Amino acid sequence: MRAEHLETPAILINRPVFDSNMEKMARLLAPLKVALRPHYKSHKSIDIAHLQVRAGAKGITCAKVAEAEDLALAGIEDILIANQITEKSRIARVAYLAKGCRITVCVDQSQNIRDLEQAAAVEGSTIHCLVEYEVGMGRCGVTTHEAFRDLAMEVMACPHLVFDGVQAYAGQLSHEMDGTRRAEEAQRIETELQSLLADLKKWQIPVKEVSGASTGTVELRKEDTVYTEVQAGSYLFMDATYRQMGLRFENSLTVLATVVSTRPDLVVTDAGVKALGVDQGNPVCPALPGASVNMSEEHSAFTFPGHPFHVGDKIRLIPGHCCTTMNLHDFFYFEEEGKVLNRLPVTSRGKSK
Amino acid sequence: MRAEHLETPAILINRPVFDSNMEKMARLLAPLKVALRPHYKSHKSIDIAHLQVRAGAKGITCAKVAEAEDLALAGIEDILIANQITEKSRIARVAYLAKGCRITVCVDQSQNIRDLEQAAAVEGSTIHCLVEYEVGMGRCGVTTHEAFRDLAMEVMACPHLVFDGVQAYAGQLSHEMDGTRRAEEAQRIETELQSLLADLKKWQIPVKEVSGASTGTVELRKEDTVYTEVQAGSYLFMDATYRQMGLRFENSLTVLATVVSTRPDLVVTDAGVKALGVDQGNPVCPALPGASVNMSEEHSAFTFPGHPFHVGDKIRLIPGHCCTTMNLHDFFYFEEEGKVLNRLPVTSRGKSK
Numbered sequence: 036m037r038a039e040h041l042e043t044p045a046i047l048i049n050r051p052v053f054d055s056n057m058e059k060m061a062r063l064l065a066p067l068k069v070a071l072r073p074h075y076k077s078h079k080s081i082d083i084a085h086l087q088v089r090a091g092a093k094g095i096t097c098a099k100v101a102e103a104e105d106l107a108l109a110g111i112e113d114i115l116i117a118n119q120i121t122e123k124s125r126i127a128r129v130a131y132l133a134k135g136c137r138i139t140v141c142v143d144q145s146q147n148i149r150d151l152e153q154a155a156a157v158e159g160s161t162i163h164c165l166v167e168y169e170v171g172m173g174r175c176g177v178t179t180h181e182a183f184r185d186l187a188m189e190v191m192a193c194p195h196l197v198f199d200g201v202q203a204y205a206g207q208l209s210h211e212m213d214g215t216r217r218a219e220e221a222q223r224i225e226t227e228l229q230s231l232l233a234d235l236k237k238w239q240i241p242v243k244e245v246s247g248a249s250t251g252t253v254e255l256r257k258e259d260t261v262y263t264e265v266q267a268g269s270y271l272f273m274d275a276t277y278r279q280m281g282l283r284f285e286n287s288l289t290v291l292a293t294v295v296s297t298r299p300d301l302v303v304t305d306a307g308v309k310a311l312g313v314d315q316g317n318p319v320c321p322a323l324p325g326a327s328v329n330m331s332e333e334h335s336a337f338t339f340p341g342h343p344f345h346v347g348d349k350i351r352l353i354p355g356h357c358c359t360t361m362n363l364h365d366f367f368y369f370e371e372e373g374k375v376l377n378r379l380p381v382t383s384r385g386k387s388k
Numbered sequence: 389m390r391a392e393h394l395e396t397p398a399i400l401i402n403r404p405v406f407d408s409n410m411e412k413m414a415r416l417l418a419p420l421k422v423a424l425r426p427h428y429k430s431h432k433s434i435d436i437a438h439l440q441v442r443a444g445a446k447g448i449t450c451a452k453v454a455e456a457e458d459l460a461l462a463g464i465e466d467i468l469i470a471n472q473i474t475e476k477s478r479i480a481r482v483a484y485l486a487k488g489c490r491i492t493v494c495v496d497q498s499q500n501i502r503d504l505e506q507a508a509a510v511e512g513s514t515i516h517c518l519v520e521y522e523v524g525m526g527r528c529g530v531t532t533h534e535a536f537r538d539l540a541m542e543v544m545a546c547p548h549l550v551f552d553g554v555q556a557y558a559g560q561l562s563h564e565m566d567g568t569r570r571a572e573e574a575q576r577i578e579t580e581l582q583s584l585l586a587d588l589k590k591w592q593i594p595v596k597e598v599s600g601a602s603t604g605t606v607e608l609r610k611e612d613t614v615y616t617e618v619q620a621g622s623y624l625f626m627d628a629t630y631r632q633m634g635l636r637f638e639n640s641l642t643v644l645a646t647v648v649s650t651r652p653d654l655v656v657t658d659a660g661v662k663a664l665g666v667d668q669g670n671p672v673c674p675a676l677p678g679a680s681v682n683m684s685e686e687h688s689a690f691t692f693p694g695h696p697f698h699v700g701d702k703i704r705l706i707p708g709h710c711c712t713t714m715n716l717h718d719f720f721y722f723e724e725e726g727k728v729l730n731r732l733p734v735t736s737r738g739k740s741k
Contacts, residue, residue: 042475042477042478042741043475044740044741045741076685076686098685098686099686118648118658118686119648119649119699121646121647121648121658121699121700122395122396122646122700125395143649144649144699146699146700172684173654173682173689174649174656174682174684174687174689175648175649175656175687176649178651206684293474293475294474295471295474295528296472296496296497296527296528298531301526303527303528305471305474306740307740308665308667308712309712309715309738309740310740314661314666314667314683329526329527330667331527331559332429332451332667332711332712333429333451333452333471333740336526346472346474346497346499346500347474347475358685359661359662359685362662362716363715363716363738363740364740365738385716385717385718385737385738387397387659387660387663387716387717388395388397388398
């Protein structure tokens with residue numbers, strides 16, 4: 036079946052572009068000896084996670100316990116939950132999961148370490164831990180080397196926990212549009228992490244992993260990067276926000292919409308904010324370059340005098356944010372040259388717990 | 389079970405406030421002799437739709453064919469799809485649905501009317517139509533009385549279609565914060581619709597329904613309003629955006645989150661843009677009044693020096709937009725005085741087709 040026969044809104048992923056993005060990431064990381072641990076949050080698809088592992092990813096990063104459960108049940112054996120798991124009921128689920136596969140979580144406070152140890156002891160499992168170091172997101176993480184050391188030593192003292200290293204995700208840089216500023220700030224973080232690692236070495240705390248980096252900053256890594264693994268997600272799809280940054284990856288994900296109303300200067304489609312994540316900006320329509328867009332829940336209205344569209348036409352939109360767009364859909368479609376190759380579920384859609 | 393034991397993020401709806409909002413709407417409309425046809429988009433819950441019908445709603449408004457199917461299967465017998473249905477496959481579904489219940493759609497072009505007639509003829513069903521009149525949204529709808537007349541007459545000439553009247557939804561006013569401007573513009577629209585109705589009467593086109601109005605404008609209706617039915621949705625829940633407008637309805641919907649990290653001036657929760665619709669603005673935390681908030685996919689970080697929260701604490705957030713928040717969750721919880729009364733599905737979550 037051809038893509039234009041799909042009911043809309045529908046997520047289409049151009050398979051050759053998707054494959055090419057996957058290869059580009061492998062070629063980018065190969066000389067750096069940095070492992071790829073791609074972030075599940077971008078696609079929430081176990082099918083894509085399997086493709087990534089087959090293409091060389093050492094494991095998968097995710098954000099939530101419910102996502103980790105989906106990954107484990109799908110046979111992914113090395114899972115990083117790049118987040119603090121602080122509720123007792125969830126910690127129990129993590130400790131149970133850790134019996135069946137390798138689970139790593141982030142920590143940034145003592146009580147949480149004690150709770151994780153207790154739950155793992157109950158299950159007789161082992162939970163790996165990264166101590167989170169705050170590198171500018173204004174979110175989780177410790178802010179001093181000494182605080183890092185103290186938590187790392189607490190983890191090391193727990194018989195059912197393993198201290199693996201540092202979580203240092205600089206999400207605030209992912210969409211820094213000024214390339215010079217992005218490079219400078221990424222270098223500042225590398226220098227700061229080198230200094231942290233030097234102190235940890237002095238304190239005889241062995242660091243195996245430094246995990247972080249995103250699609251927006253992975254290209255800035257040099258051969259001497261301190262990062263050992265990269266958590267990029269959006270590189271497979273790209274989106275309107277990332278597209279402005281001049282990265283090497285190309286846009287593979289579009290949302291197919293149907294034109295439901297027109298005026299001479301207006302094209303109204305059936306894809307609104309319930310089909311297109313707008314948290315990082317509005318969608319762009321490549322067929323209507325420069326058009327301004329007015330979004331509502333179930334419509335996007337593009338102002339473009341003299342447009343060529345009629346009611347019933349199909350139209351492609353590049354969402355402002357690929358990750359929150361995938362999360363709005365139950366399915367996505369792989370396509371090649373306009374032909375539908377497969378319909379696959381967004382396995383963990385809506386799993387925010 | 390008490391609300392604080394729920395895994396988060398979780399949507400809580402305070403049942404007494406919810407019931408009070410329902411009663412307030414009934415009291416507001418009673419003297420106006422305007423019917424309530426509440427919008428399903430706000431809750432996407434068949435349980436709530438049934439509560440609304442039991443409380444006097446004449447039928448339900450929705451936006452999508454997939455929502456109409458959920459409503460019909462749940463026994464709702466009078467459904468308005470307040471939208472243009474333009475794809476042949478969807479029109480066929482509408483024509484089929486119309487065999488089992490009363491279905492009304494909006495139209496704003498000739499070809500669509502011909503397609504609807506053809507599909508209804510195939511099924512031997514009857515589809516009711518409102519012609520959409522553009523009242524300032526910059527979206528669908530005809531813009532002149534003559535265009536309206538021509539479409540109404542086309543509908544009336546179709547044996548399987550019934551012309552019911554006017555769709556005139558002024559969504560652009562729903563969040564107009566300036567009460568005076570909102571009232572003036574609502575009056576301008578009433579006057580314009582009166583003029584349209586006068587012309588239609590002159591042309592001997594009988595108008596049974598004038599459908600429209602939202603939570604933000606329903607209070608502006610006077611006894612001589614031209615509207616015969618109101619499509620309000622958010623009145624049951626309210627949200628941070630509507631709360632600023634000083635309406636009579638109160639906030640019943642909160643998202644329960646867990647504090648996952650703190651610093652002396654920062655509270656980080658586990659509810660981000662995948663749990664809180666941010667298309668109309670960021671959430672508000674009543675316990676941290678005036679705090680600035682930094683949203684990411686799975687976190688909201690509130691800056692509030694001297695806050696009283698600790699990791700593991702539960703915290704309530706009022707989302708910026710109730711409708712897009714409901715659409716991100718599989719379930720919601722009714723609660724009363726902190727006690728969970730019931731867990732109910734968001735029946736049509738994600739049904740954007």
